[in-house]
Every structure is written in structure tokens, then in C-alpha cells.
Amino acid sequence: MELDLETVEKIQERAIDFVFQYGPSLLGALITFVIGRYIINLLMKGLNKVFDKYEIDASLSTFLTSFSRALLFVLLFISIATQVGMELTSFIAILGAAGLAVGLALQGSLSNFAGGVLILIFKPFKVGDTIEAQGTLGAVESIDILYTKVRNFDNRVVTIPNGALANNSIVNLSQKPTRRVEMAIGVAYGTDLKKTRQVILSTLGKDERIHADPEPVVKFTSFGDSSLDLVVRCWADAGDLWPVYWDNMEALKEAFEANDIEIPFPQRDVNHYYPEGKK
Structure with missing residues (x-):
């Protein structure tokens, strides 16, 4: 379909009118967005410096930075909307309706925000x-x-x-400065428990990371299938929990071997009954 000269002139006139009518507003909105985004980034950097200066908790500073950034961008878009000719009351009404719809759709996200x-x-x-x-x-x-x-x-x-x-x-696991180290140990039936307790406490006493107060304890807990079960409990700094556990488990094995304390393994007694008259 070919356009005649009159139609082309009308389209050009409308385009020129649109540019003159809305061009300045759209250009101003674009400039406002660029400048606003730059200012928001500067404010975020300044806010982070304030948090660092006053040693604000890292958890709180991260949350406040994210929330402030989102709030500032919302304000920026409101400013841009009013600049292009949208009435503030109408925009707020639309924003409220949209907020309700988004709120219903994003109930999980709102729950996460509240959390x-x-x-x-x-x-x-x-x-x-x-x-x-x-x-x-x-x-x-x-x-x-x-x-x-x-x-x-x-x-x-x-x-x-x-x-x-x-x-x-x-x-x-980090809220308290000290943690209890607990080790489960089994010794063979017939083992002298008093001697075993002395060996264990002597071994633990060589580790300076173990606290003297509360003092380490060794308690007999149960009769196992193949062992007498003991529990060893001592206290150490939270950061030394696993090193103390690993090092002393190895040290206790060596101490048991040096003191002839048998570390048991599963075993069963098998009794074979023969019918009468047969070997």
C-alpha cells in the first residue's frame, strides 16, 4: 500500500509534535535516571564507609545496604514517573494496586523479608x-x-x-567461646577400669588446649557386645574442638598400647551341639 504525500506530511507533523511535547520530558527522565543511579551508588559507598567506621555488625550492614538501595531506586522511579507527566496520586494508586498484586504473588518473599x-x-x-x-x-x-x-x-x-x-x-556452634569434646572409647572385658581411667586422664593432661576447669571426666556407660564402653568428656576453646578430638583419639590409642590395655574387636562364641552318639 503506497502512502500519498499528504499522509506522509501528517505523520511527520505528528512525530514532530510528539517529539516537542514528550521529548524534553523523556530526555529529562533519562538524564534523571542516569544521575540518580550515579548518586545512589555514591550513597551506598558512603553508607558502607560509615558502617566500617563505626564497626557496625556485618549482618546488619549487609541487610541495611540492600534495603536502602532498593528503597532509593523506588524513589527514583517515582521521581521519573512524575517527571514524564504522570500525576503523583495516580501513580501512588497504581503503585498500591501493583503492590497488592505483587504482595499476593510474593508471599514467600515477604515472609523471607520478615524473617x-x-x-x-x-x-x-x-x-x-x-x-x-x-x-x-x-x-x-x-x-x-x-x-x-x-x-x-x-x-x-x-x-x-x-x-x-x-x-x-x-x-x-560459635555463640559460646568453649565447647565440650566427647570421645567414645571401648576396652576389652576384664580390663582394669581404674587403670584405664588413670591412663586416659594422664594423656589428656598433656594437652594444654584442654581446660582444667571443668576438669576432664571418664565414665563407664554400658556393657557393649564386645567391650566395656566409656565416655571421655573434656572442654576446650570452640576453635580447638576438632583438633583436640583428633589428636587425643590418636594419643589414647598409643597410650593404650603402651600400657597393655586391649582395644576390643567384635567377637562371638560359637557352641556346636552334636546329636547323641555322633562326634
């Missing part, structure tokens, strides 16, 4: 703590608006929703 606020208020853990939650054991790397990132000991990062963390049990 993040609760975590920051009650502080069951902070960045750097080692926690066990939702089947994950590792160190907390960050607490964001919606999610918490936990790094496993094999260097995998697990992202856990804040809502799940706030509404379920959390084991914080």
Missing part, C-alpha cells in the same frame, strides 16, 4: 558464625534481605531463605 528482620533483631547468629540449620552445616557468609548464604566446609555455598531460618530451630 531477615527478625534475624537482625534477635540475632540468633551473625556473619562469621558456624551454624547448623535446614540440613546445612557451615559458616554464615552474608545475611541479605531475603536470603542467608552459608558456606559448607567443603567450600559450597548454600542459599537459605530467611523465612525458613526464622521459623525453625538453629544450632549456633
Whole structure:
């Protein structure tokens, strides 16, 4: 279909009118977006410097930075919308309706947001703590608006929703400065338990990482299938928990061998009954 000259002139006139009518507003909106984004980035850098200067908790600073950035961008878009000619009251009404629809669609995200606020208020853990939650054991790397990132000991990062963390049990392994080391040990039946206890306590006494108060204890717990079962409990700094456990398990094995204390292995007594008259 060919356009006649009159139609082309009308299209050109409308295009020119549109440019003159809306061009300045759209150009101003674009400039406002670029400048606003630059200012927001500057404000975020300044906010991070303030947090660093006053040594604000890393968990709180990460959360506040994410929340502030999102809030500033919302304000920027409101400013741009009013600049292109949209009335503020109409925009707020549209934003409210959209917010309701989005809120219904993102109930899980809102739950995660509320969970993040609760975590920051009650502080069951902070960045750097080692926690066990939702089947994950590792160190907390960050607490964001919606999610918490936990790094496993094999260097995998697990992202856990804040809502799940706030509404379920959390084991914080770093909150207390000391931890109890517990070792389960079995010795053969017929072993002198008093001598065994003395050997164990003497071995533990050589490790300076083990606290004298509370003092280590060795208790007989049960008659096992092939062993007399003992539990050894001592206290150490939280950071020394596993090194103390591994080192002393090896040291106790060597001490048992040096003192002729038998470490049992599973064994069974088999009795064979023959019918009468047969060997």
C-alpha cells in the first residue's frame, strides 16, 4: 500500500509534535535516571564507609545496604514517573494496586523479608558464625534481605531463605567461646577400669588446649557386645574442638598400647551341639 504525500506530511507533523511535547520530558527522565543511579551508588559507598567506621555488625550492614538501595531506586522511579507527566496520586494508586498484586504473588518473599528482620533483631547468629540449620552445616557468609548464604566446609555455598531460618530451630556452634569434646572409647572385658581411667586422664593432661576447669571426666556407660564402653568428656576453646578430638583419639590409642590395655574387636562364641552318639 503506497502512502500519498499528504499522509506522509501528517505523520511527520505528528512525530514532530510528539517529539516537542514528550521529548524534553523523556530526555529529562533519562538524564534523571542516569544521575540518580550515579548518586545512589555514591550513597551506598558512603553508607558502607560509615558502617566500617563505626564497626557496625556485618549482618546488619549487609541487610541495611540492600534495603536502602532498593528503597532509593523506588524513589527514583517515582521521581521519573512524575517527571514524564504522570500525576503523583495516580501513580501512588497504581503503585498500591501493583503492590497488592505483587504482595499476593510474593508471599514467600515477604515472609523471607520478615524473617531477615527478625534475624537482625534477635540475632540468633551473625556473619562469621558456624551454624547448623535446614540440613546445612557451615559458616554464615552474608545475611541479605531475603536470603542467608552459608558456606559448607567443603567450600559450597548454600542459599537459605530467611523465612525458613526464622521459623525453625538453629544450632549456633560459635555463640559460646568453649565447647565440650566427647570421645567414645571401648576396652576389652576384664580390663582394669581404674587403670584405664588413670591412663586416659594422664594423656589428656598433656594437652594444654584442654581446660582444667571443668576438669576432664571418664565414665563407664554400658556393657557393649564386645567391650566395656566409656565416655571421655573434656572442654576446650570452640576453635580447638576438632583438633583436640583428633589428636587425643590418636594419643589414647598409643597410650593404650603402651600400657597393655586391649582395644576390643567384635567377637562371638560359637557352641556346636552334636546329636547323641555322633562326634
